[in-house]
Amino acid sequence: VANRLGLLSDTAATQRFEKVFGSMERVHQEHGFFPNFFPADLSSIPTDGVMIISDYNIYPAGLIVARQVWPQYAERIGAYLDSIEWDRLYDKATDRVVAGYDLAAERAAFTGLWLASDARCAVTMMVGAGAVPPTVWDGMIRGPMESNQGTVLQPGFGFGGTYIAGITGLFLPEHDTEAVGTTVGNLGWFQYQFSLRRGFPLWGWSNCYIVGRDYTAGGSIPEWNVSPHSLAMLLQYYPRHVTAALQKMERLGGSVPPAGYEGKAWGLRGCYDMERNIWGGKYLQLEQGMMFLGLANFLHDGIVRKLFTSDPLIRKGLELSEPHIKHDPKLSERWAERDSQPIDQTPLRMSAPRASTIDKVTSLDLSTMTVHQPKLLKVAHEDGTALLRVRDGGDWGHLVFGLPTKGLDIRGLDRVEFEIDSIQGNSPEPGFLHFTLADKFGQSRAGYLKLDAESTHYSVPARDIYGFLLDDDTLAYINISLNRRPPFRPSVRFHPSEFSLRLKAVRVVTKE
Template sequence: MLTVNPITQLLLTVSLGMMAFSVQGSDLASSDDPIAKELSLADFDGKAEEPASLSGWSVLAERQPGAVVLRLDPSRTNVRPGGSLHVRYALPPSGDSVDLPETSGEFSASLDLKGLNAADFDHLSFWVKGDPAEGFNPEFEVQFRRPEATGSGMPEVGSFMVSGITDQWRQVVVPLNYMIGIKDWQELSAFVISFPPHEMRVRKGAYWVDDIALIKTGKPGPSTGDLVIAEKKKTWEDALGGEAAARPKLRERLAGWPVTLLVDGKTLPSDEREFLYRIARDTWRGLDALTDRLHGLPLDRVQFGNGSVNLSDSKIGDYASVTDIGFYFIAVTAAHELGFITRHEALERLAATLTSLEALESYRGFYFNYYNTTTLERTSNFVSFVNSSWLTAGLMVVRQTFPEFATRCTRLIENGNYRFFYDADHKLMSHGYYVNMALRSTFHYGVLYAESRIGSLIAIGKGDVPEEHWFRMARTLPAEFEWQSLPPLDRTEKSANGFRWIGGFYQWQGYRYVPSWGGSMFEALMPTLVLDEAQYAPDSLGYNGKIHTDIHRIYVLESLGYPVWGMSPSSTPGADRYSEYGVKVLGATGYPEGVVTPHAAALALLTEPSEAVANLRKLVELYPIYGDFGFYDAVSPATGEVAYNYLCLNQAMILVALANHLADHAVQKRFAADPIIQRVLPLIGFEKFVDREP
């Protein structure tokens, strides 16, 4: 079996777009920090009884054997007598490949760590010097790798670009927190010095490396997991006597509360259109009710327990994500289009939300992932590309529907330039940016058929990133990535309208399609809530949405034997957590199966309306899943257990899908009318995902 190139964690959303830090050390740690503990990984000095050797070291130079060469150099050392490692690399000429950067091969030197436990260390330290006779790039990459815990075949990879290398010995001190691809620092399999072809401007050169060690300083520095405490909220809560005592006050801030936990599904209208209107109206009442009255911000979630809606048994999540706010804007528009609220009522709600949004702390024109709805304090250090794009989408819908807010919405849209998230080396969008670490995420949205595609279109339509970005996202992944759920077929270069890209498809039981990452309905159909892909991209995105829905339904009903279908990220019945669910063959890697969520069934109204309506009807007939504010978040068909939660995003997706279905694509038409999307519609209309049927 081919060893997976860990750099290909792309995925894929993965990869290496991280910040490069000077070898002199970052502000978080330096060679002057006291060292409480040190573990040498390699020093190349040797001892009389054990001469220095390259035991445990290996090279990997895919497609160009001999491109990385290692040797011991007894004449070179950083500060004391002894040897060092000389690493020479020779990369192929940089080409104009439109495939994933990772397909150009891996060029690296690797030290086998044999399952090393590094959990008690906080920094990597080593010395480096460029070879002036051979030449060298001023930066290269270091990595730690460990096996992926779930057995998918992809290792975890923590990467760091080291910059500022010169022809003088310098010490590198890298906080392990900045190698964010590693989730668990036990059982490390390898330390790697890597020369990624797309990052190396100098294609041939050499370095000396010495004294590679793990150290513990006791000063790990900031991390991606650092909490941001809403201090004003905590003070307010403490003054009332704690969380339980504050809960009634939180309830008072809401516009409403459900009267009953359950509604008998048999009492819902038998007429199809009335049935759907009832769901839409109940869902809107919930979204409207579970909103902070003073600030106009929707609560991310409310959870009920012990078979009732009693306040004492409930949890009120008084926080909102950027996506929640964006979808609240769209939900208000949907409610107006369906006639549930007057124009005046819509304007009142939107004005309150916009006023709060304008008061929130932001970074370079973008908002943080979460805010407390009671005090408006941010509770996240992360600025997310995809969440930011859904907020922009909401603002676009509002300015096209309610011209009274056009100026305010436009100002907020133009405040942020999406080039902030763009990795020009990969030509992909990064997942986001950690403000507390001054670090761009190492992961990318590298797969085209994901919910993030709407953000890519917005970024291109604004003129913030080049059109080429759309065609650098992967339709399929190379066949050599053997961990994929299915092998890609017909993966060849295509060209049209002056663009080049790599195509290909998966095939399952006669269906041909471009895969998503996890195989969920969310990835496949969430963008269709605002963009009518069937109309504007019938042979690519539109085609794919229909096929994904077909396969999803058939797989769940026939292969799993469930009576209902629709798997997507949602609450987990019986557990207080949110998890990812999907159909494995629809994704490159595939999420686990087991939970059905009504929002996934509602999304299918945009691709298979008759089947979707029948599925929604069956959900309310078979399970106690319908409440005063519409569908609860998820059910396990195997056990019948229901997650009695209302999640703002998932409820809003249900409402918007229903509005498009019942009100003649109302939201989709508003979005498509925006100048940002008008500019990119020609970009998505000419591609054909599958050239021929089996």
């Protein structure tokens, strides 16, 4: 795309492409697939693992754009695309596509696929290649959720914020589609309105690096951490509001080069901490790519979408899929009407919290606790506490238990507290307690703490509880699990043959 726009010379662009594509041609493939993770230097190429379609499909999508720009690569790209055995991701019995493939076991790794996830380019390719019937669109998981800004399909904020539903719209014309366009438009406007309610200077949430921390992963995004690329995917929906937010990011120093790169032209950096007014030093190439393609589409008449949809494979896929993808011209009117509203002049920086705010403490009723694995874990209630005990050993996953919260309003969330006593067991260490604060749709905010046999009181501040609710800050339940690792680290099963933990209290503290 940069080459087509004249930002890179033919020589520079094709040299870069050859380096990437030539390297990927050397990666071991199974049925045209390769695992999600392998070393960038290709020093050790795994032949097993799982291919996740949502991550994988952007690679062949990019190749399709490339062969429209550089005909000299058409034969090599075509040979690779023809090698992809898309039919292995099709469950004929249910007429559904699945979300991944286990390369070692040579079988589907999951069941079903969300419609509003980042895999629609792949489904279009599958249909165009004749590997699956176009009716698979009808069987994709929808799970509509009614937010205060309209319908949003699952997974909503889960797994990636704007990115998970919006990235495919960089390649396909989707902003006026009844299912996906509605989801992306409503999710984007929900974010804008959410920022106004919170008094945030900016908006735009999507998977990215967290300032001073690690990658968000799985949609666990802090409220205080915004990313420019999230907005770039919403330019077709709300150009005025997105442009204003991007310009504000520049005024806040988002395009100032990091240390060591002074004097160089620099685009917006990857993430911004609105509470501490700090730009992050890390970002993924994927994030910058989404930012660039979103801007290119907006400024150059949908150039990426035009290149992608001019390919014969995609044209065929769209033609066959047309009866199963409904468009609604009124959606464009809805987006335009919203975008015509005045742009609220929020403060350039967040205000410091008032020192005089009062704690509102809600203690949850432990007698309402439910255990998700009753054959492995039992609970006894004694004097308002809950004693959790492993019933027998075995190789099982997380110990999970839940507490209903009766529609608790968590606006102004300050912290979640746990009182834990008498941790006992033959595990090498107590491990970690994970918890999720979930609304009625299952959209959630997540946190964790490290258990210590010598400690009884634990407090997790709201700053360390990541994620978003769609049900306007109304909490339906808390799920709690025990694990040997903090979230998003290599999984180690928690399976002591003897273990007990007495939970004395769970408190949700908000500021009034």
